[in-house]
Amino acid sequence: MSKVAKAAVGLMAATLFAKMLGFGRELALASAYGASSTSDAFLVAMNIPAVIFTAVGTSLGTAFIPLYCEVKSKHGQKASIKFTNNVFNIVALICLFVSLIGAVFTEPIVKMFAVGFKGETLEQAIYFTRIIILGMAFLGMNYIMTAYLQVKENFIIPGLMPIPNNIFIIATIIISTMISPYLLPWGALIGIASQFFFQLPFAIKKGYKYKPYINLKDRYVKRMLWLVGPVLIGVAVNQVSTIVDRTIASTLVEGSISALNYANKLNQFVMGMFIVSISAVIYPMLSKLSTENNKEKFNESIRTASNTVILLVIPISVGAIILASPIVKLLFERGEFDARATYMTSIALIFYSIGMIGFGLRDILGKVFYALQDTKTPMINGMLAMTLNIVLNICFVNFTNMQLAGLALATSISAIVTIVLLFISLRRKIGPFGGKDIATVMIKALIGAGLMAVVTLFVYKFIAGILGAGFIQEAITLAVAVGCGAIVYAVSIIVLKVQEVNLIIDTVKAKLKLK
Structure with missing residues (x-):
């Protein structure tokens, strides 16, 4: 395994442990004070x-x-x-x-x-x-x-x-x-x-x-x-954008800020676990390649990092959308966190998850521009995204019945628009860097995630009908459904011959040989 890969894996492990404890903090707050x-x-x-x-x-x-x-x-x-x-x-x-x-x-x-x-x-x-x-x-x-x-x-x-x-x-x-x-x-x-x-x-x-x-x-x-x-x-x-979201949420029904926070923490768990770990380690490498003017390796690193993020985030995003309610109920619904809080948080989670791929790729692409010593492009695109987010917030809350869901959806749309603008800006700056390969992996990941969603929902409803209600039963149901969905997704991207899968398999094999 390369030095960069080892550093990324080590950071992911540390981040996972820290995030799990951080998530425990949210559970403690939810149990003690609910959405109050x-x-x-x-x-x-x-x-x-x-x-x-x-x-x-x-x-x-x-x-x-x-x-x-x-x-x-x-x-x-x-x-x-x-x-x-x-x-x-x-x-x-x-x-x-x-x-x-x-x-x-x-x-x-x-x-x-x-x-x-x-x-x-x-x-x-x-x-x-x-x-x-x-x-x-x-x-x-x-x-x-x-x-x-x-x-x-x-x-x-x-x-x-x-x-x-x-x-x-x-x-x-x-x-x-x-x-x-x-x-x-x-x-x-x-x-x-x-x-x-x-x-x-x-x-x-x-x-x-x-x-x-x-x-x-x-x-x-x-x-x-x-x-x-x-x-x-x-x-x-x-x-x-975060300030605007919370400010508008403070004008909605009681608990809206808390619901947005709990849903956002679930998304941030994924971002912190995978995306931040990848970007933190790849940034020095990209800076070095840019300094050495190694365009081929630089472009290859962009493709690999982007495709890895896509393969990891797309299935998690789809899974969070289709299983939002049982996930939130299992993790949060206890103590002062009641069914109303579960419903509010689930709605926010669904619409935040739509933009999860945008949040992930935005962090990676930002590091690419910083490695090129271009800090203006991410700034300009970020300002455009912020403006769009504010406008959509106002529109969704004031002119539709979406309310809390509208705030989360506005954030997701602005994130997706941002990565589209960043990809366009990057191509103009350095020329072709493998955008077609990234788009192909995106399509294959969506196909695999679609198949995963069908199987996951079927398994979840089937197991739930057999085991019934209860914390342990719901945990088993969710775990089995997610496990089956993960297997379907893994098989799908292998069958669709996604190149990055081979890198993951080779890494696992190398790790097993070392043991």
């Missing part, structure tokens, strides 16, 4: 610092890695550590300042994110946000540590990073049900800080040594700011 005003307030409070800094953090990570490599190559290890400390300290101070501003102006910030909140829900959201937003400095430092570890080819620790955060939040959710929901933000704050302290020892082991050094006039810091700009805007537009 308290869960809505807590989710909005958790989302505000993430929205404010995720775009900045992602942009910093994207720009930091190539500049660190350049500093180390030209000036040595000592200079690269000095550069890291400079960026680290500047980011920490900026985040601390922003968090203090946020703590002072919490109420207008919350009202901007959730215009429909009133009364006790608004009061809770303000209190929750004021506490959680104090963790902004740790968020900033965390992104720099993640980038440092990745540039040192340590992908596992950043993948495991959410584990302590989720443990603290789960524990606080459980304790809050016995004492007070106002404990929730304190667990989130401690969780945010724990992510940084979890990564720090591993960064030190890789050679990081902290020093209180700041130089705003450093030319590499100036270059970093120049590189961050377009990436920041491109990432920020996705966050703006």
Whole structure:
């Protein structure tokens, strides 16, 4: 197995473990508070610092890695550590300042994110946000540590990073049900800080040594700011779309924000497990191939990454659409999460799943453009997608009866439009890169997923009729149906002679031989 493949598999394993615990956090929240005003307030409070800094953090990570490599190559290890400390300290101070501003102006910030909140829900959201937003400095430092570890080819620790955060939040959710929901933000704050302290020892082991050094006039810091700009805007537009979705959802029936969140978390589980792992590892490789002007290998990497995403995401997307209700019921329906919450979340999941392939390919194609040192194209396409999402949100909610479903569908449509625009832009930039091969794999994957859907539904209804209701019976029914569907899909793409299947089979064989 290649070094890149090993790194991707290792990161997937770490991410799977972290995501499972993260999913446990959502289950704990759903069981304790269901789709209620308290869960809505807590989710909005958790989302505000993430929205404010995720775009900045992602942009910093994207720009930091190539500049660190350049500093180390030209000036040595000592200079690269000095550069890291400079960026680290500047980011920490900026985040601390922003968090203090946020703590002072919490109420207008919350009202901007959730215009429909009133009364006790608004009061809770303000209190929750004021506490959680104090963790902004740790968020900033965390992104720099993640980038440092990745540039040192340590992908596992950043993948495991959410584990302590989720443990603290789960524990606080459980304790809050016995004492007070106002404990929730304190667990989130401690969780945010724990992510940084979890990564720090591993960064030190890789050679990081902290020093209180700041130089705003450093030319590499100036270059970093120049590189961050377009990436920041491109990432920020996705966050703006999230804000708009949640803001409009706050004007709908109670629990709408929670339903969107639970459905989105299911999609994000797939994205984090497969797509983010693939893109995180392939980005350095694409950058190297672009620098070497190895067009053939570069194009081959684009095709392989895109086709792998298609083969993984299409069946999951179709499966989530046809089995949305039983999946949500099995995972969430307990405690305060009732049949109404299951219905709302299932509807959101169905329409989010339509755009799952768009979410997946968008991340991969974005890395392709960054490897080509083109940050403007993803930014422009992202802005167009954001505009489309907002327009569709307004249309679906105000002029149709779709309501919650309309918000999810608008997000999916904008994601699909984005990848179409990115593919067109990429072909114009580098010429033919195998778009026909990607389209062929897409068609074959859809055929296989269609056959899978028919078999899965038939098996599910047949087994359900025999076993009946009950948690264990429903779990067995769902597992058997999904297993049969997976076999049908695997056989279908093998029969249809999808080339990437051979790569997967060869990888498995190689792994078995090693054992």
